Amino acid sequence: MSTSRLLTQEFEYFAPHTLKEALDLLYKYKDEEVKILAGGTDLLVKMKTLDMKIDYLINLKEIPELKAVETNNQGLKIGATVPLSQLERREIIKEKYPALYEGIKSMAAIAIRNMATLPGNICNASPAGDTIPPLMVYEAQLRIVSKEGERLVPVEDFLRGVGETIIRKEELVSQVIIPAPPSNSGSAFSKKSRVKADIAKINLAIWLEREGKTCKDARIVLGSVFIKALRAKRAEGLLKGEMVSKELLTQVARQAAEEIKPIDDVRSTAEYRTTLARVMVEDTLKLAWERAGGELEG
Amino acid sequence: MMEEYPIELTINGEKIVSTAKAEESLLRFLRRHGFYEVKGGCEKGDCGTCTVIMNGKAIKSCITLAGQANGKEILTVRGLEKEESGRKLQESFVQHGAIQCGFCTAGMLMTAKAYLDENHQPNKVEIRKAISGNLCRCTGYKKIVEAIYAVAEENQKSK
Numbered sequence: 001m002s003t004s005r006l007l008t009q010e011f012e013y014f015a016p017h018t019l020k021e022a023l024d025l026l027y028k029y030k031d032e033e034v035k036i037l038a039g040g041t042d043l044l045v046k047m048k049t050l051d052m053k054i055d056y057l058i059n060l061k062e063i064p065e066l067k068a069v070e071t072n073n074q075g076l077k078i079g080a081t082v083p084l085s086q087l088e089r090r091e092i093i094k095e096k097y098p099a100l101y102e103g104i105k106s107m108a109a110i111a112i113r114n115m116a117t118l119p120g121n122i123c124n125a126s127p128a129g130d131t132i133p134p135l136m137v138y139e140a141q142l143r144i145v146s147k148e149g150e151r152l153v154p155v156e157d158f159l160r161g162v163g164e165t166i167i168r169k170e171e172l173v174s175q176v177i178i179p180a181p182p183s184n185s186g187s188a189f190s191k192k193s194r195v196k197a198d199i200a201k202i203n204l205a206i207w208l209e210r211e212g213k214t215c216k217d218a219r220i221v222l223g224s225v226f227i228k229a230l231r232a233k234r235a236e237g238l239l240k241g242e243m244v245s246k247e248l249l250t251q252v253a254r255q256a257a258e259e260i261k262p263i264d265d266v267r268s269t270a271e272y273r274t275t276l277a278r279v280m281v282e283d284t285l286k287l288a289w290e291r292a293g294g295e296l297e298g
Numbered sequence: 299m300m301e302e303y304p305i306e307l308t309i310n311g312e313k314i315v316s317t318a319k320a321e322e323s324l325l326r327f328l329r330r331h332g333f334y335e336v337k338g339g340c341e342k343g344d345c346g347t348c349t350v351i352m353n354g355k356a357i358k359s360c361i362t363l364a365g366q367a368n369g370k371e372i373l374t375v376r377g378l379e380k381e382e383s384g385r386k387l388q389e390s391f392v393q394h395g396a397i398q399c400g401f402c403t404a405g406m407l408m409t410a411k412a413y414l415d416e417n418h419q420p421n422k423v424e425i426r427k428a429i430s431g432n433l434c435r436c437t438g439y440k441k442i443v444e445a446i447y448a449v450a451e452e453n454q455k456s457k
Contacts, residue, residue: 037363109432
């Protein structure tokens with residue numbers, strides 16, 4: 001029987017002060033069970049409730065270069081250990097990346113957001129991760145570093161399945177890079193959960209680019225409806241290059257609900273999720289279109 | 299392995315020099331050092347009764363490792379009376395009857411203190427959201443919200 005009172009694993013703990021030190025440790029122990037702590041809100045719960053093997057734990061929170069947020073015309077660069085609560089207080093996130101702002105605000109309680117981080121939410125790779133659909137619609141990339149070099153990977157390609165990502169054992173995510181969205185675009189996030197601080201039954205983010213009355217480009221991503229966040233590409237296809245009307249948005253939402261592959265679980269049935277997805281996508285499309293400066297006729 | 303790590307931190311203004319095993323949570327560390335006012339409830343980050351303030355931010359001590367608190371400043375409910383904002387909250391909880399069995403109270407007060415330090419004019423809905431990570435199984439939320447709101451209102455008037 002497991003108890004949440006104690007961590008039953010015995011492991012060695014490191015809190016390096018430079019990124020180089022952290023990467024050296026990851027390289028040295030790449031054949032052992034190493035866990036990285038960025039916020040710890042998922043990791044510690046898993047360590048307490050699952051039978052998880054762990055030999056070494058590396059806490060990244062003492063590395064100054066991972067705590068920085070850089071903003072310029074190109075976009076945003078967010079360090080790996082920047083807590084979510086710090087992001088939600090930044091005016092630029094609220095203004096330019098409303099889907100990310102709303103996604104973060106929908107998550108858990110303040111004390112958890114004071115601890116949790118974007119890379120933590122992504123690397124945990126829960127199909128219900130609330131920051132994942134927003135980051136995907138903004139085409140965010142992850143800077144993945146190791147002792148041997150670095151690579152940039154879009155969030156969309158990073159995730160493989162439930163708890164599965166493409167990251168290698170000697171690597172860590174050092175930064176989340178979000179390009180600046182064009183000015184005539186709009187985005188929004190929506191989530192349904194039992195109570196506010198709960199895990200999503202469904203979450204989704206939508207980003208639309210407007211050219212006059214036409215939707216130039218669209219990205220629609222839903223969470224909690226597949227083994228990982230899912231892009232409704234056929235629904236996006238219905239929108240691209242089309243004149244936007246209420247009727248079209250209804251059609252797009254219906255298409256999105258057809259594309260998802262939800263399951264029955266403790267939080268909802270697949271049937272309920274499908275119905276919910278259609279309604280939520282339609283409402284969120286309208287909001288994103290309005291935010292892009294568009295009007296709705298018909 | 300099995301080794302103890304040195305830890306130096308400040309708790310309610312008092313410097314503590316000690317050691318901890320890697321797998322010890324901050325909550326267990328605090329209780330081991332006599333800070334029994336920090337309660338353990340679910341111990342997996344849901345109920346909020348273990349909330350303490352670390353370097354000015356409310357955190358859940360049950361899902362924080364003792365090692366993460368190395369070099370940090372911790373405030374527990376016992377340290378609240380040393381600060382005016384904390385004292386006001388404690389008094390307001392008493393005046394409003396915002397305490398029933400008392401098990402959630404320490405965490406509620408810490409969440410409320412950290413929240414009011416950063417948000418000076420919250421309404422009652424915002425206060426409800428702010429304490430959504432703290433469960434009161436007596437379901438005495440109404441009085442808790444009123445107690446926090448009264449302090450926020452008073453702070454407004456005194457400005």
